[in-house]
Every structure is written in structure tokens, then in C-alpha cells.
Amino acid sequence: MSDDKQLPRISRREAILRVSAMLGGTALVGQTALLAACSKEADRPAPSAEATYSNTLFTATDVAYLDEIADTILPETDTPGAKAAGVGPFIALMVLDCYYPADQEIVRKGLVTLNEECMNETGKAFMAATPAERLALLTRIDDEAQHYTWNRKDGDPAHYFRLLKELTLTGYFTSEIGYTQAMRYAETPGRYDPCAPYAEGETAWADHA
Secondary structure, eight states: GGGSSSSOOOOHHHHHHHHHHHTTTSTTTTTTHHHHHHHHHGGGGGOHHHHHTTOOOOOHHHHHHHHHHHHHHHHOSSOTTTTTTTTHHHHHHHHHHSHHHHHHHHHHHHHHHHHHHHHHHHHHOGGGGGGGHHHHHHHHHHHHHHHHHHTTOTOOOEEEEEEHHHHHHHHHHHHHHHIIISBBBBBSSSOOOTTTOOTTTTTOOOOOO
16 A cells, blocks of 8 residues: 555544544543543553553453444444454453452453353353354343443442443544554544535544544
């Protein structure tokens, strides 16, 4: 590919800030902590490959599991899926760096619960289930998570799948793949047009700061 056709690159921090603004600033659980952590990104040394997959909460096996969950939520279509965008490592890092211990425990226990649900439903662990079995399982759990969230009272903990799904969406749509392939990204958007024509099936425009 020639240089003049290469897609522009943006940082993860810039993408998160833009998606946050696009979603209204308060749409995601734990978002304030997430943005605060990203503001320190420039001060951190670049992690080694081992550090990316090893921390006090998640093992390499856990990260691979998170990748498969994320890829079931956002699979490959005409654009790469969540796994290709590195969403599993993103989730592990964000939960470690940005979530309170209580929410970290919700995610960790949720991964165990999800695997147990898969065993009960299919007779297989999630990692051994077929894509169709995984999708059916997560569709059911997503419905349960929505019902729980709608009826959630003040002080009730978040549903683990709500956290996983939000982190998946945030990780994907702030990745280079999500921002430049799943959405349309232009470094210089031109004039603001609040009523731009949109045809069914077209990808949304990526937000701009």
C-alpha cells in the first residue's frame, strides 16, 4: 500500500476521549476512572509483551478467554472482529488499572459464572463451545443482564456481563481497527453538517475532538 493511501493513526487515549464525547460522557460504567487512567498513559513506560498478558488479576489463559468473549460480541464480518483489535488484553488492563476491587471481583467471578453456564447449557467449557453455542449463550445472558440492569436498585452491584460488554465496545471502537475500519474516520472532517445524508447500511462517522 502506498503512503498516500495509509489510514491516519490516532492514539488510544484520543480515541477514548472522542468516543466518550460521542456517547454523552457518562454512558459507560467506570468511565471516569478509565479516562483518568488514560490521562497518565504518556507517563508510563511501554509494557513488554509479557506484562501485557500477565498481571495480578488475569493470566494469559484469562486474556485468551476474554478475547473469545469479546469476539462473540463483536465477531469478524466485513471488518475485523474484537479479537483482531486486541480487545481481550484491553479489558484485562482496564479492569486492573481502572476498576475498584469490588468491580474487579464482579468481572473475575463473572468469568467463572459464564463458563459454568456454558457447561450447564452445552456440556462444554466456553473455549470448547462452537461459535453458535457461544452466541446463543451470550444472547441469553445479555437479556438477563438487561433485565437486571433495568430493575437494579441503588447500591446493587453491576451485572458482570454489562461490564464485559461495555468494555468490549469501548475497547473495539477506540482501537485503530474499530475507529478506522468499523467507522469512517477522516482526519480533516470539513464543515459541520448536522443533517448529513445517510444510507442504510453505511458505517457511522467516527467522532472528532
